[in-house]
Amino acid sequence: MNKTININLGGFFFHIDENAYQKLRRYLDAIARSLSDDPQGKNEIIADIEARISELLSERITDARQVVNEGDIDEIIAIMGQPEDYTESEEDYAGGSSYNYNKRTRSSNKKLFRDREDKFLGGVASGLAHYTNIDTIWVRLFFILAAVTTGIGLLIYIVLWVLLPEAKTTSEKLQMEGEAVNIDNIEKKIRNEFEYLSTKLKDGASEISEKISSADYDKLRNQTKSGFQDFLDTVGKILSALFKVFGKFIGILLIFVAGVTLISLLFALFSISSLEILGFEGDFIHYPPFFYDSVFPNWLLSIFGLLVVAVPIIALLILGLRILSPNLKRLSTTTSLSLFGVWLVSLLFIGFSGIEFATSKAQSAIKVSKKSILFNPEQPLKIGVQNDDEIYYQHNLKRRRNAEEVYVDDQKLKYSNDIKIDVERSDSDEAFIEIRKESEGRKRKDALENAEKINYKFKLDNNKIVFDAFFLSEFKNLWKDEEVYLTVHIPEGTTIYFENSSKRFLYNVENTDDIYDRNMANHHFKMTSRGLECLDCETEDEEENKDRNNSNWNNDNNNDDDNDNNNDSDVSFLFDSTINDLKAEFIISKQTTKNELRKLVRWFKDRRNIDIKIIESKYSSNNKIEKVLLDIDCNDGFKGELRISNNTLEDIPKGFRRLYDEEDKAMAFKIW
Numbered sequence: 001m002n003k004t005i006n007i008n009l010g011g012f013f014f015h016i017d018e019n020a021y022q023k024l025r026r027y028l029d030a031i032a033r034s035l036s037d038d039p040q041g042k043n044e045i046i047a048d049i050e051a052r053i054s055e056l057l058s059e060r061i062t063d064a065r066q067v068v069n070e071g072d073i074d075e076i077i078a079i080m081g082q083p084e085d086y087t088e089s090e091e092d093y094a095g096g097s098s099y100n101y102n103k104r105t106r107s108s109n110k111k112l113f114r115d116r117e118d119k120f121l122g123g124v125a126s127g128l129a130h131y132t133n134i135d136t137i138w139v140r141l142f143f144i145l146a147a148v149t150t151g152i153g154l155l156i157y158i159v160l161w162v163l164l165p166e167a168k169t170t171s172e173k174l175q176m177e178g179e180a181v182n183i184d185n186i187e188k189k190i191r192n193e194f195e196y197l198s199t200k201l202k203d204g205a206s207e208i209s210e211k212i213s214s215a216d217y218d219k220l221r222n223q224t225k226s227g228f229q230d231f232l233d234t235v236g237k238i239l240s241a242l243f244k245v246f247g248k249f250i251g252i253l254l255i256f257v258a259g260v261t262l263i264s265l266l267f268a269l270f271s272i273s274s275l276e277i278l279g280f281e282g283d284f285i286h287y288p289p290f291f292y293d294s295v296f297p298n299w300l301l302s303i304f305g306l307l308v309v310a311v312p313i314i315a316l317l318i319l320g321l322r323i324l325s326p327n328l329k330r331l332s333t334t335t336s337l338s339l340f341g342v343w344l345v346s347l348l349f350i351g352f353s354g355i356e357f358a359t360s361k362a363q364s365a366i367k368v369s370k371k372s373i374l375f376n377p378e379q380p381l382k383i384g385v386q387n388d389d390e391i392y393y394q395h396n397l398k399r400r401r402n403a404e405e406v407y408v409d410d411q412k413l414k415y416s417n418d419i420k421i422d423v424e425r426s427d428s429d430e431a432f433i434e435i436r437k438e439s440e441g442r443k444r445k446d447a448l449e450n451a452e453k454i455n456y457k458f459k460l461d462n463n464k465i466v467f468d469a470f471f472l473s474e475f476k477n478l479w480k481d482e483e484v485y486l487t488v489h490i491p492e493g494t495t496i497y498f499e500n501s502s503k504r505f506l507y508n509v510e511n512t513d514d515i516y517d518r519n520m521a522n523h524h525f526k527m528t529s530r531g532l533e534c535l536d537c538e539t540e541d542e543e544e545n546k547d548r549n550n551s552n553w554n555n556d557n558n559n560d561d562d563n564d565n566n567n568d569s570d571v572s573f574l575f576d577s578t579i580n581d582l583k584a585e586f587i588i589s590k591q592t593t594k595n596e597l598r599k600l601v602r603w604f605k606d607r608r609n610i611d612i613k614i615i616e617s618k619y620s621s622n623n624k625i626e627k628v629l630l631d632i633d634c635n636d637g638f639k640g641e642l643r644i645s646n647n648t649l650e651d652i653p654k655g656f657r658r659l660y661d662e663e664d665k666a667m668a669f670k671i672w
Contacts, residue, residue: 010054016068110178113167122161251323258317304346311343361440365447382464384499398504414473418483420507426489436485579607587655594623638669
């Protein structure tokens, strides 16, 4: 029957039989004797070894009443190793062989801890780095990117911070690094820590002694007496800490922005340059304007363009990494100069292409041609527009300034809808179409050649001119400002009909009724000495006015004098006001009557959706304006108020102007 002893080992109580206790005691004494020649960290080493033995015993003792026997102690000694093994490794260490953590005995029982010695926040990233054998910076980058992009990175970090224990003891540190927890590794780990601390203490003591020997004691006494100086020092430390935190934030931001940009550039590189080199092309390849008509191939300019952006982004990425991890190595001088050289060469090529593109638009030229047309003057001459949907489909056919890339007979060409159609009176009895093609080039000669190569067609059939809604040009002119201006010259007395398809291509067509270009569609016009005169517009206007008079204006007309109707057919006052693509100009003079003012108000509402409300008004006995207050709303952000009296109309007419092509918004709406 063996005697049982209660012992406290590493902070835990165990029941152990006497034989096992004696064996454990002899084992610990042997370890202590092996450390007697070098007492540095002896107590810490013994404490860590006892803690490790306690941990191993706890794994074997499942019941608090269970007694530790000799077999348990033999198994633990086999794991921890004999003191003689430690002595041999120590002699090797003392013999001059450099200590390397990679030469330690590895353990298959690696555990996950938080690393308290290499932590930025909680040591989670460094602990995971030890566990996965990955450099700590990459684990931190993963958490940063996951936190910024999805937000889950921060949640995972907090959960691991709470759940993972911190590696405090030497045994836990060795388990975290995957090292076998035995006498040899425990001793070496502690010795390393002691040497590191002693070196720091010596360096700190040397620095302090130097400062003390060179100190100005009078100045130090004065500073000691100054409480305000202490306050400033404290504030300085706080600000320094804040700047460090802010600097880390800047580093994270730089890494995120640079990382996203570099990934985007890589996608662009492989989806554009590489595919074109391999012969693949598609609508997903959209180049900047200066790529077209360049002496360099597009794939080469794409690579240069990406390098111009990528090299500074790489520099920002490295800067961000160094802010987060100051121990990160700098790029060598050779690498830095090479990157700068590549960037400079790329910038020069891109700059040269940009200058080349600018010079390709330096001059403009117009090529004019005339084609006679024959038609039956007894019937209306119709004008229509059509598109070739097989070349490029347009759901909403209208004039556009932009151009598209199309293929005709396997040839890449420029497609543009910048077509303008006008009608003017011919100076003779001959009818003809004037075709003006305009283009740009480096020299006027080049611009004229480009204009001549513009391919445009129309046809005349059954008293109808069908104009193409597009023109084709060389693909290198994709970004050049090209257009086709068509003018139909017809003799006086000719009737012309604008089909609905032409309404969005009519441009500045003058007519006696000052009808807006788009509103001329679906109407017949006769060419007179004064210009085009609408033959079927008046009837529609009268019906429209009649409907309005019967509805919206009944209440106002109840109080009108009989003289209000005398000027219903007089619309000459409208000619002073203007509505076209460029401006809407409202003008009234001293001779404007009450009824004319109301017609003018309706006219602006119909043509430009400009609401003009008569707030206050006063008229003379002959219905001339004496005083009126108008509220103006252009329904596009421009509003105003126009107050007019008879005195203000003595010298000049009054009104407002809304300019539609004015870059200066302050000048786009004006009341005078």
